[in-house]
Amino acid sequence: MIEVSNLGKVFPDGTRALSGVNVSVPDGDFIAVIGLSGAGKSTFLRCLNRLVDPSEGSITVGSKDVARLRGRQLQHYRRTVGFIFQQFNLVQRLSVLDNVLSGRLGYHPTWRGLLALYTEADKELAMSAIREVGLSGKEDARVDQLSGGQQQRVAIARAMAQEPQLILADEPMASLDPRLSDVILGILRSYNETKGVTVLVNIHVLDLAKRYAKRVLAFNKGKLVFDGPVSSLDDDLETRIYAGSLEAL
Numbered sequence: 724m725i726e727v728s729n730l731g732k733v734f735p736d737g738t739r740a741l742s743g744v745n746v747s748v749p750d751g752d753f754i755a756v757i758g759l760s761g762a763g764k765s766t767f768l769r770c771l772n773r774l775v776d777p778s779e780g781s782i783t784v785g786s787k788d789v790a791r792l793r794g795r796q797l798q799h800y801r802r803t804v805g806f807i808f809q810q811f812n813l814v815q816r817l818s819v820l821d822n823v824l825s826g827r828l829g830y831h832p833t834w835r836g837l838l839a840l841y842t843e844a845d846k847e848l849a850m851s852a853i854r855e856v857g858l859s860g861k862e863d864a865r866v867d868q869l870s871g872g873q874q875q876r877v878a879i880a881r882a883m884a885q886e887p888q889l890i891l892a893d894e895p896m897a898s899l900d901p902r903l904s905d906v907i908l909g910i911l912r913s914y915n916e917t918k919g920v921t922v923l924v925n926i927h928v929l930d931l932a933k934r935y936a937k938r939v940l941a942f943n944k945g946k947l948v949f950d951g952p953v954s955s956l957d958d959d960l961e962t963r964i965y966a967g968s969l970e971a972l
């Protein structure tokens with residue numbers, strides 16, 4: 724369960740990216756986060772795993788007060804949250820397997836990580852994640868030899884290898900050929916359905932959000948302006964979401 728209450732973010736240069744955001748997410752939800760560029764979608768996701776420190780409000784995940792975690796506790800929290808970036812964020816000259824194994828790093832002391840001393844159990848998890856994203860046989864390929872779509876699948880496998888309680892994906896198909904959107908979102912949805920892991924995905928293509936998510940959160944100028952089932956979206960509501968004519972929730 725995620726409880727976000729009165730979340731706000733002001734960046735050091737004075738830009739206000741989020742204000743007064745209240746959301747509660749039960750375990751196992753699959754949520755699309757929509758809104759125009761600059762609406763605050765990335766900042767919202769980044770606050771949830773503390774890539775960005777919130778300025779106001781609180782975020783509770785399970786029993787953890789995420790906004791206040793420090794040091795080792797923050798590291799322990801982060802290893803349970805898989806984050807998928809638009810630009811994949813892989814180590815290009817390493818193999819698929821090594822990139823996926825790095826999802827296990829948070830579970831080991833730093834020195835083991837530096838020496839790449841992974842356990843057999845780590846390797847099994849990594850291999851099964853690679854299978855799950857359809858890349859069996861590519862374990863030893865260097866990431867820089869793969870297509871963009873394959874690289875994003877490696878990034879998803881790395882997140883799965885973390886055995887996350889939560890997956891956050893920030894426009895994971897935005898830098899890919901549109902035809903690959905269904906592959907990426909299909910993998911995330913089937914992971915959500917089979918493992919019951921909560922998924923929040925920023926999607927700027929509304930049609931995709933509607934096809935994959937059960938629930939939609941819409942941001943406009945840093946405010947949450949819609950939170951409800953996909954089925955309640957219609958043309959009028961969609962126009963108002965993007966036009967910014969809805970009141971903040």
Ligand SMILES: Nc1ncnc2c1ncn2[C@@H]1O[C@H](COP(=O)(O)OP(=O)(O)O)[C@@H](O)[C@H]1O
Pocket residue numbers: 734735736738739740758759760761762763764765766767
């Ligand atoms: N590091 C930053 N420093 C200052 N302003 C930022 C920073 N990151 C994002 N912003 C601003 O915060 C607002 C929300 O950005 P963002 O969360 O990236 O929106 P979205 O993902 O919906 O496009 C925008 O005005 C953006 O320019």
Ligand SMILES: [Mg+2]
Pocket residue numbers: 761764765766893894925
């Ligand atoms: Mg963004």
